[in-house]
Amino acid sequence: MTTQHIAIIGVGMAGVTCARTLRQAGHNVTLFEKSRGLGGRMSTRASAFGSFDHGAQYFTVRDPRFELAIGTAPGVCKPWSANAVRVLDPNGRVIEAGLPGGERHWVATPGMNGLVKAWAAPLVEDGNVQLQTRVTQITADPMKKNGWQLHTESDDGGQHIYAGFDKVILAIPPAQATTLLKTSGLSALADPLKEVRVDPCWTLMLAYPQAVQPGLITLGPQWNAARSTHHRIAWMARESSKPGRERIERWTVQA
Template sequence: MNAPIAIIGTGIAGLSAAQTLHAAGQEIQLFDKSRGSGGRMASKRSDIGNLDLGAQYFTARDRRFVEVVQQWQARGWAAEWTPSLYNSHDGQLGASPDEQVRWVGTPRMSAITRALLGALPVQFACRITEVFRGKQHWNLQDADGQSHGPFSHVIVATPAPQASALLAAAPKLAGAAASVIMEPTWAVALAFATPLDTPVEGCFVQDSPLDWLARERSKPGRDNPHDVWVLHASNSWSKQHLDLPKEAVIEQLYGAFAELIGCAVPSPSFTLAHRWLYARPAQAHQWGALADADLGLYACGDWCLSGRVEGAWLSGQDAARRLLEHLA
């Protein structure tokens, strides 16, 4: 009996690979350090419901991803989001000419990864710290010192800085992952009991601590009675204020938001801050996925391609394809 394939990480890249391998009849076992799937597409539970604090939307340009997103839409996992979109430049608000099609998970972003995970075997709250090779098979060790295995192949689908440590058995792959610089992002949610008097539903921001803001209720399937806004700080601001206490982050980003939005902004009835340490790669790469087929070790993630949700999905496909080709 062949040993199963281990996949570390249940973000969109890991689940993309898992689905393809499962469909090809391979036995897989997923691991994730979080309590649920999704990675940066995860939705955060809060006192006022689920909040999309990570990926705000995604676009589909590659034909393969377009087809998959259409399937997600047909199954009710995703819907098109058509916000009233603005740009803010030097404190001036103007309508955005951007007409790309944007997609979101419904009724929340994590609906997609939850559906992709389905009934696949997964171990949550299990942080893998080491991937090591025995005579014929791979074994994994977690942060509690527990060993998992044996596995025939391992796919590492975590952000690059975490991946480089797990790829130590293949120095070339580890070096490639270590060369990727990931940028941080502070995310803040603000809820208001009375809706703000503004037509803005999404806004790209320049010359501000903020980079992006979105009105949650403008997204399909969201039924929160509060007027919830999600703010993303710019990478440079986030980097400079990486260790700022959450209260101070909320205060500063609330101030920037109130200044920019062009209407009266009362005190929020609810606030929450979350720090994404590895929000996106600083630059795009064209690796598809990293592979040492002879060893049976692979890595995938948005950092192998574009830094977008689409890039993560395509990278997972690439890792699975290479692994299946090697098995053939």
């Protein structure tokens, strides 16, 4: 197979997994990300009270190939005691407890973005990850037959063109991909994305620093995670119960 230079826009789990696979196949890969860190939906937010996983809360391992992939980042992923997750009715009463089949919940450490960071480490070390670099347009490369170039803008307003790509892969949310494709005069490629529906998710991050002072009782219930049938609140999790996290009592609530 001829070695190709491939650009990937987005450094979430999908983008980084794609980059790892292509790199293992012998291709040259460059990743672009508008944010300042890796992770995408596997994001972790730092605060003065400790970290919050304000995106994906956990993951399960159901495929042996995924289990092998996790094994390439030894020590990063650990089981979480949320296996005893509760299901609450709209009034907060427990209507069901536990998970069917005893399926385990896993989290990355020290935050959910830890797994993506571990997978991307060789790419970062080789200088193949461009953070805080927003791709504004994709155009044909005049110096390369059937090639592509990316027009980018950095956080400080600087503009740059990266050229010489054989392929460009979009690993970003459909709304962002649609805007980029239309701006690039590639509207036809965006047509299938019209069928994709993405619902918003609001995340509330709460910290109770006084709860760990000597003589005070830990706040909250005696479980670490719950799903809810309430029409607004869908999920609650005690962040401080996850392995490798800070002790300060912290909760994430998602709507």
